[in-house]
Amino acid sequence: MIEVWNVIILRPAMNSLIALSGAMPSAIEFGLAIIVFTIVVRLVLTPVTIKQTKSMKSMQELQPKMKELQKKYAKNKAKLQQETMKLYKEAGINPVGCMWPMLIQFPVWIALYQSIIKTLATTPENLLDLSQHLYRSETIARAIPVNSSFLWLDLGQPDTTMILAILVGGTMFVQQKMTTPPSPDPRQASTNQMMLMMMPLMFGLFTIMFPAGLPLFWLISNLIGIGTQYVVGGGWGYLRRGASKAVTKPS
């Protein structure tokens, strides 16, 4: 199973990343390669991402109607389920279908994640392991080992300056905020608020624990996610609406 994964997904991803690294300016080669590779992968997955974003948007638009149904059939769960499915059908939404784009992206992200870690070869064991995954190519041989320096970062070491942690946490917060609708239910609102804070904090913490190459990938991924959401979702979404609501509330 692992060998199939390695041959079909991991090795092509790793070797592409290394080859790309070899084509970049030498001082910042691997950092740029991660950025370009992340952008390319996100572009390839754009149709899937757009489909997912639209599905989520449609689901959110149905929320008021869903609330009405929940209120109306609070005591009849079977009827509620029946009416909910009917609502989805009328709106042309497959609730399970919105999970598929996420599942398709999943192995790609794992492969990218794994490629970065393996390619950086921070320990001698990693470098030894890397030898078993490389294609026979002079371009790849020339690019190995990759130069792990990028701007102020050593991509093979955690960033101790906290700058990357703040950027990763901040962009993750913005991306989540754009897609999280304000809830009239105080309990739900408090839960949403907790999740909005928890995920960026967790990834901020991961950033100071993992080699900086990975947080760089998260940062670029978040930025592209924000861009996609802005274009497909039509603006800043709930980031702006939430803010304006908060400002206008006292009056």
Next chain:
Amino acid sequence: MKSVRLPLIALAAILVAASTFGCAAPAAQGFAGIVSDGEHLYVGSADGQILAVNPSARAAGEPFPSTEEWAYPVTTLVRGTFGCGTSEVASTLYATPVLTDGHICVGTYDGKVLMLDPDARLAGMSFPQLRAGEWMYPRTDDSIGPIVGDPTVYEDKVFVASSVSDRGRTHGVVYALDRAYGDELWVSEHLDGKLWVTPAVSDGVVYVSTFDGHVYSLDAATGETLPWSYEGEFGFVSSPVIVGNILYVGTFNRSLIAVPLGAETKAWEFHANNWFWSTPLIVDDVLYAASLDGMLYALDRETGVARWVEPYDTDDSIAGSPVLANDSIVVVSQSGDVHVVDRASGMGARVPDPTRDRASTVNAEVVASPLYLDGLVYVRAQNNVLFAIDPVARSVAYSFPLDME
């Protein structure tokens, strides 16, 4: 409640998948080899100990430590994630200990060089016993950067190569230390690229090969970078070895090259199907080189022409250097198979006989180079067990867990 559960389940799934597919970088484990003074074996264990092992006592199955045996844990202070608090943890050892003037020199991955006195360690005295010739460099809690290659002792100096990070860039640095007291004699200028190598010394000149594809030469007395350097088309993966004015080194282009010292071009290049990770063994005019492609090659030292009709195939990768055992060459594959190969013909066999026993010789991963002593081949496996292999009887004579207190 549902909205809380979903992201948490998704996060848990990511973490499970990540750990299943090995996304997290594995921790440095170390693969220090074995050295011997003819009576004892000195080995660096996977849990950061230097052990003096008496082969007779181990063969007899006596409890450890027996006569003249000891274990010294090499530790380092580690700061917490947020810089709060420190804890003492076992050092990681990649460098094989080196014997010099009755002492044992050790380089650690956390950037320390130690000189141990066997008598002081046997007596269990605190380290370092300066009167016994023990020292540690640096003497403070500072680190000189990860040491992966072995220290090299030349005349009254110890040379070690390490790497330092400076403003996001990694540079190689060579240190020369006084062999008797551990004083810093000189520190080289920053060399391009990581240095995970054992420095080679010849005629008062220190040679190091870098990941960036340079071989630098330094004056052993002053540390000054000398005018001659060799620039390869590809980075260098192995440590350099010098025999008879020719330097041999493995490249990231799956080749082994021979460069005459002082020359601008290589004398020859031999290609394999993977890297020459370990340094070759040179006996007379033949160079025995093991590759991660699983082959053991015998090459003419002067011309690079293959000496055997076919290279010896272990069917697995070989990370450790070959060793000479009488008229045979012994190599250990990464999956733990010991192979004994005839020097002249290149014909060999696995230990034990695969037709009788299909399990690998030591049944554990092996990266360190083996050692041949008094008719036995000693192998330090990654499961932290020392194996003694009888290459004639083609069997495991005994094994000894190195994490035994």
